[in-house]
Amino acid sequence: KxxxxxxxxxxxxxxxxxxxxxxxxxxxxxxxxxxxxxxxxxxxxxxxxxxxxxxxxxxxxxxxxxxxxxxxxGDVIVETFRTRQAEPMQGFVFNTRLKKFSDPRVRLAFNYAFDFEWMNANVFFDQYQRTQSYFQNSEMQATGLPGPRELELLEPLRDKVPPEVFTQEYKNPVGGGPRAMRANLKAAKDLLEQAGWNVQNGVLKNADGEAMTLEFL
Known part of the structure; x- marks a missing residue:
């Protein structure tokens, strides 16, 4: 049929x-x-x-x-359970072929400006957990600082990866309240300024006067 x-x-x-x-x-x-x-x-x-x-x-x-x-x-049982498989990545992915997004400081600034906690509480009914890795919930997910065997692989690439890889565990910014978001937005502003983006008459522009624009697909 x-x-x-x-x-x-x-x-x-x-x-x-x-x-x-x-x-x-x-x-x-x-x-x-x-x-x-x-x-x-x-x-x-x-x-x-x-x-x-x-x-x-x-x-x-x-x-x-x-x-x-x-x-x-009681005819239908509603139940949640934890999976034991890698979780698919869900999020906003930047087109790094565009010059404005090729700078990691710009991408990190947007991450600081994104208030996941507010969105989870007000849009997703507190049902979501923040993605911390492309390999979430699997043994391939990076946790903590690099161990001895990981360092063996990373050392030859030290000049090609961000220095913080060796010194601090990656964690997403945490929002959810005015105080936290004020600090996060300040961090985002500082990163954008380091990357050459400044607010001019209420518009975020680079040194060439180009405005920061985004297109969501």
């Missing part, structure tokens, strides 16, 4: 059905999959007992839409 479902039938004489890799798998002659092109419709179908399990990835829906009757009766 186009737009609603797809059904698959097992081929009886499939050449690989008795291979060890297939033992215990694909034990059904017919498999029907109903799919939804609109997530909201899928959630409503779950509430109506159309299927048994739903994985929710919207902070808003998780916080506001899971008090329906089946939950109150």
């Amino acid at each position: 186009p737009g609603r479902s797809i059904s698959l039938e097992r081929v009886e004489d499939y050449w690989g059905r008795d291979l060890p890799v297939k033992v215990g798998q694909e034990n059904f002659d017919r498999l029907s999959v109903e799919y939804f092109r609109d997530v909201s419709v899928m959630v409503e179908a779950f509430k109506a007992d159309s299927f048994d399990f739903h994985f929710e990835n919207s902070a808003k829906r998780w916080a506001t839409e899971y008090a329906f009757p089946a939950v109150k009766r």
Whole structure:
């Protein structure tokens, strides 16, 4: 049924059905999959007992839409659990091919100006955790200062990596309140000035008079 479902039938004489890799798998002659092109419709179908399990990835829906009757009766169990796999990176990524973003001080300044804590509390219902690594929640995530074996790899590259890699653990700025954000914005302003960007008549400009502009995609 186009737009609603797809059904698959097992081929009886499939050449690989008795291979060890297939033992215990694909034990059904017919498999029907109903799919939804609109997530909201899928959630409503779950509430109506159309299927048994739903994985929710919207902070808003998780916080506001899971008090329906089946939950109150105990027929549906709402539960969070920690994953044991690397988490995907989610965030703003700068196009460093543009000259204005090629300077790491400019990118760091934007990080200081970004108030994750406020956004998490007011937009994401306190459901998010700040990404600290491209390899979050995995053994490849860098923590603490470089150890002896890491230093063996880093030393030949000392003049090619930021010096703070050797002296301080990376942590994102923390906002969430006027005092913290005042300090963060001061740090952002200092970094921008070091990179040649200053506020002129209310507009952030570089030495050539070009205004700082951003385009979000």
